[in-house]
Amino acid sequence: xxxxxxxxxxxxxxxxxxxxxDRQALGAVVEPLRHTFNLTDTExxxxxxxxxxxxxxxxxxxxxxxxxxxxxxxxxxxxxxWAGLTALGAAASSFGMLLFTRLGVGIGEAVCAxxxxxxxxDLVPAERRARALAGFMMAVPIGVMLSLAITxxxxxxxxxRAAIAVAAVPAIVLIPALLWLPEAARGGMTQGGSPMLLxxxxxxxxxxASGAIVNSALYTFSYFLPAFxxxxxxxxxxxxxxxxxxxxxxxxxLGAAAxxxxxxxxxxxxxxxxxxAAPAAFGAIALRPGSVAxxxxxxxxxxxxxxxxxxxxxxxxxxxxxPELRGTAMSVYLMxxxxxxxxxxxxxxxxxxxxxxxxxxxxxxxxxxxxxxQAMYAIPVLCLALAGVLWGGARAVQRQGVGV
Numbered sequence: 001x002x003x004x005x006x007x008x009x010x011x012x013x014x015x016x017x018x019x020x021x022d023r024q025a026l027g028a029v030v031e032p033l034r035h036t037f038n039l040t041d042t043e044x045x046x047x048x049x050x051x052x053x054x055x056x057x058x059x060x061x062x063x064x065x066x067x068x069x070x071x072x073x074x075x076x077x078x079x080x081x082w083a084g085l086t087a088l089g090a091a092a093s094s095f096g097m098l099l100f101t102r103l104g105v106g107i108g109e110a111v112c113a114x115x116x117x118x119x120x121x122d123l124v125p126a127e128r129r130a131r132a133l134a135g136f137m138m139a140v141p142i143g144v145m146l147s148l149a150i151t152x153x154x155x156x157x158x159x160x161r162a163a164i165a166v167a168a169v170p171a172i173v174l175i176p177a178l179l180w181l182p183e184a185a186r187g188g189m190t191q192g193g194s195p196m197l198l199x200x201x202x203x204x205x206x207x208x209a210s211g212a213i214v215n216s217a218l219y220t221f222s223y224f225l226p227a228f229x230x231x232x233x234x235x236x237x238x239x240x241x242x243x244x245x246x247x248x249x250x251x252x253x254l255g256a257a258a259x260x261x262x263x264x265x266x267x268x269x270x271x272x273x274x275x276x277a278a279p280a281a282f283g284a285i286a287l288r289p290g291s292v293a294x295x296x297x298x299x300x301x302x303x304x305x306x307x308x309x310x311x312x313x314x315x316x317x318x319x320x321x322x323p324e325l326r327g328t329a330m331s332v333y334l335m336x337x338x339x340x341x342x343x344x345x346x347x348x349x350x351x352x353x354x355x356x357x358x359x360x361x362x363x364x365x366x367x368x369x370x371x372x373x374q375a376m377y378a379i380p381v382l383c384l385a386l387a388g389v390l391w392g393g394a395r396a397v398q399r400q401g402v403g404v
Contacts (some may be wrong), residue, residue, distance in 0.1 A: 020143025026243030045350025063331020075167025083171030134311025141252015152241015206393030210335030251304030259311030
């Protein structure tokens with residue numbers, strides 16, 4: 001890492017940590033939210049689902065701004081918006097108000113990936129891009145780890161409102177740090193390219209499809225795993241968040257680090273990792289109640305394998321488009337993946353959970369435990385689908401004449 005790029009990469013990494021910390025903050029408090037507002041699993045799933053829709057739609061114009069305007073000011077504004085609305089969510093007096101604040105968080109966070117990855121693309125040369133982006137995306141497991149590991153215990157001790165408020169605090173330091181950074185010189189035309197050019201790249205479609213599937217699997221994992229541990233295995237809310245958070249952090253960092261080290265044959269490696277994640281996920285879900293240690297180990301193995309995706313596939317995405325389209329390509333990718341994947345992830349899992357709970361009958365809490373347990377089998381199915389799409393994408397990238 002060159003000295004001139006060390007500070008920007010560090011600050012962008014920390015911004016992305018907060019991005020995923022605030023995004024996943026509700027995952028550790030699903031059960032308290034359910035009881036506070038008397039919600040079904042389908043209603044709970046609306047929070048990440050509608051967040052995702054807003055995030056995806058807002059990302060396209062914000063991605064264009066990242067290609068034409070100041071990425072530094074855009075990122076600082078985004079952090080201010082999402083952190084402020086995260087804090088406001090702690091004061092929500094109804095499910096509707098909580099949902100409104102989460103939609104605002106989605107608009108603010110839609111800035112992060114297009115602006116930051118475009119910035120990184122101009123900071124480092126192509127041969128180091130996979131490692132730089134893998135390092136940037138290592139913020140995903142670390143952000144999720146901190147979110148679950150801090151939010152769960154704080155919620156158990158002081159209530160879920162205090163836990164959500166804590167998630168907004170780091171923005172006080174990060175916004176000035178962003179504004180202090182010098183703007184990176186662009187490697188391409190400053191006016192940006194036409195988004196229509198992206199539709200003519202076959203590999204772009206495969207990568208977008210893979211993003212829809214991986215985000216569905218990971219969002220289901222992060223959002224419902226703590227609740228699954230509480231309902232099915234009887235783990236208290238605080239411990240479920242703490243154990244899931246620490247496990248996700250360790251497994252995710254190892255997976256992201258592997259993506260940076262083993263950068264050759266990127267798309268095929270991501271495909272093989274997804275294929276290996278499927279039996280790990282299946283085993284974690286299939287264990288009988290009380291098998292907490294085994295379920296956590298296998299679930300985290302699945303999570304770590306899926307976290308190799310970002311460094312490997314994001315670097316490929318930057319390889320197949322010119323520097324003048326990096327921010328736009330990332331926002332188009334995010335819009336396509338999130339809009340397509342929104343119904344395959346938490347919303348589908350929540351709906352299946354309610355369906356299976358109704359079929360189970362009996363005491364309400366026991367039925368809900370059965371329903372969520374059966375719905376979680378969607379994760380290994382998504383892993384298998386991801387492996388197939390990534391393998392097809394590798395062939396499309398190879399035909400384009402870019403390393404896979």
